[in-house]
Amino acid sequence: MRFSHLSFASILSLSTLAALTFGAFSFDSHIAFGQNANYDESKVPQYVLPDPLIAEDGTKIDTPEDWKNIRRPEILKQFQTEMFGKYPEADLSKIKFEEIFTYDKFLGGKATIKVERVYFNAPESKPKMDLMIVVPNDRKGAVPAFLMPNFQGNHTTNDDVNIPVSVADETIHNKDKSPDEVRGVAKSRWSYERIVNSGYAIATVFYEEIDPDFDDGFKNGVHPLFTNFDVESGDYPATISAWAWGLSRALDCLETLPEIDSKKVVLLGHSRLGKTALWCGANDERFAGVVSNNSGCGGAALSRREFGETVKRINQSFPHWFCANFHKYGDRVNDLPMDEHELIALIAPRPVYVASASEDLWADPKGEFLSALNADPVYRLLGTDGFGGVTEEPDVDVSVGATIRYHRRTGKHDVTDFDWEQYVNFANSIFGAQK
Numbered sequence: 001m002r003f004s005h006l007s008f009a010s011i012l013s014l015s016t017l018a019a020l021t022f023g024a025f026s027f028d029s030h031i032a033f034g035q036n037a038n039y040d041e042s043k044v045p046q047y048v049l050p051d052p053l054i055a056e057d058g059t060k061i062d063t064p065e066d067w068k069n070i071r072r073p074e075i076l077k078q079f080q081t082e083m084f085g086k087y088p089e090a091d092l093s094k095i096k097f098e099e100i101f102t103y104d105k106f107l108g109g110k111a112t113i114k115v116e117r118v119y120f121n122a123p124e125s126k127p128k129m130d131l132m133i134v135v136p137n138d139r140k141g142a143v144p145a146f147l148m149p150n151f152q153g154n155h156t157t158n159d160d161v162n163i164p165v166s167v168a169d170e171t172i173h174n175k176d177k178s179p180d181e182v183r184g185v186a187k188s189r190w191s192y193e194r195i196v197n198s199g200y201a202i203a204t205v206f207y208e209e210i211d212p213d214f215d216d217g218f219k220n221g222v223h224p225l226f227t228n229f230d231v232e233s234g235d236y237p238a239t240i241s242a243w244a245w246g247l248s249r250a251l252d253c254l255e256t257l258p259e260i261d262s263k264k265v266v267l268l269g270h271s272r273l274g275k276t277a278l279w280c281g282a283n284d285e286r287f288a289g290v291v292s293n294n295s296g297c298g299g300a301a302l303s304r305r306e307f308g309e310t311v312k313r314i315n316q317s318f319p320h321w322f323c324a325n326f327h328k329y330g331d332r333v334n335d336l337p338m339d340e341h342e343l344i345a346l347i348a349p350r351p352v353y354v355a356s357a358s359e360d361l362w363a364d365p366k367g368e369f370l371s372a373l374n375a376d377p378v379y380r381l382l383g384t385d386g387f388g389g390v391t392e393e394p395d396v397d398v399s400v401g402a403t404i405r406y407h408r409r410t411g412k413h414d415v416t417d418f419d420w421e422q423y424v425n426f427a428n429s430i431f432g433a434q435k
């Protein structure tokens with residue numbers, strides 16, 4: 001497939017550019033990004049995407065069996081070797097769950113909150129994560145659920161003072177603030193009422209409880225537990241792989257809870273955690289669906305477009321997110337054996353939702369759309385309706401597609417109630433409406 005930059009020509013005005021430099025910064029980011037990046041569509045280089053349906057030896061993949069047995073393992077290996085590093089391995093018999101909290105009066109009595117403490121190396125008390133689960137009280141049986149990690153602690157997702165504080169031992173977030181100062185600060189991202197009223201549960205965990213988000217040579221968090229970690233190798237499980245592995249352990253825990261229908265869990269992540277959700281969903285096929293919210297570079301956005309954040313830039317700013325091999329591609333993205341449409345294809349045939357935001361050019365909305373589009377042939381080969389015939393970027397605030405869905409919400413890098421409305425509809429399309 002060949003894409004010419006000319007077909008995507010849309011030159012941004014200077015005022016948009018000025019807004020962008022500021023708009024690319026979010027409170028999830030600890031450095032101001034955006035300067036010196038390319039936001040000019042006419043400067044997107046020409047590129048050829050790897051074809052997900054041509055095997056490394058040149059064979060055309062035209063049956064679901066060949067996808068499953070030949071091509072899918074090849075692509076998974078490429079991402080493991082060249083980008084995220086190996087998927088972690090650890091002694092799972094050391095994982096233990098302990099219910100530490102329940103509260104049945106959340107949302108005015110509509111929902112129960114339960115906190116399960118997940119010990120990663122029992123009987124050691126650390127590392128551990130507190131998985132908070134919100135379940136509708138009027139449920140008739142086990143309910144489908146969303147799993148979405150949070151950026152600043154479970155207690156930041158809602159104002160309710162009963163929510164136990166979750167804090168990582170080492171963190172880049174809220175280091176100098178008391179838990180009460182930050183309680184509820186991220187509540188606009190958590191549409192608990194909508195989710196519960198629609199008959200879904202939602203589970204969340206503070207991502208830095210799995211692995212702190214800074215470069216310490218992989219000594220903290222869950223890294224010491226990985227039996228396939230070798231810092232001298234180029235393909236060690238880096239931090240996104242560690243977060244992904246932690247989310248798989250969260251699903252292990254959900255599988256033990258009678259109130260959750262664990263075969264119906266949609267994994268959702270925003271930004272760096274959107275990259276994580278895609279990678280986790282690619283490796284852990286128990287997730288019934290995956291949502292990438294503004295995941296950008298290293299997530300849904302095509303690396304070869306070099307629009308907004310680039311492979312070079314992300315490796316400089318966040319050297320711990322990806323394995324050492326990925327750092328080699330900063331100046332030669334065209335040599336990557338894969339691109340991000342194939343990360344989405346790894347989730348096939350399970351439903352996937354790619355969401356962008358109109359002002360979030362740092363995450364390259366068009367590159368995210370093109371990934372969704374170019375994953376379509378794999379979804380179709382596997383017998384789904386793929387992107388449902390979508391070929392052009394939709395208008396803002398319109399959700400399009402079928403098994404692959406996409407929208408570009410008006411506004412900034414964020415998760416909003418508009419996004420949640422689409423994700424609940426997406427879950428309804430997979431599992432049937434719950435109410």
Ligand code: GCU
Binds near residue numbers: 028029271273295317
């Ligand atoms: C930075 C980073 C992005 C990332 C984002 C976030 O902006 O450059 O790659 O997605 O932080 O996680 O908020």
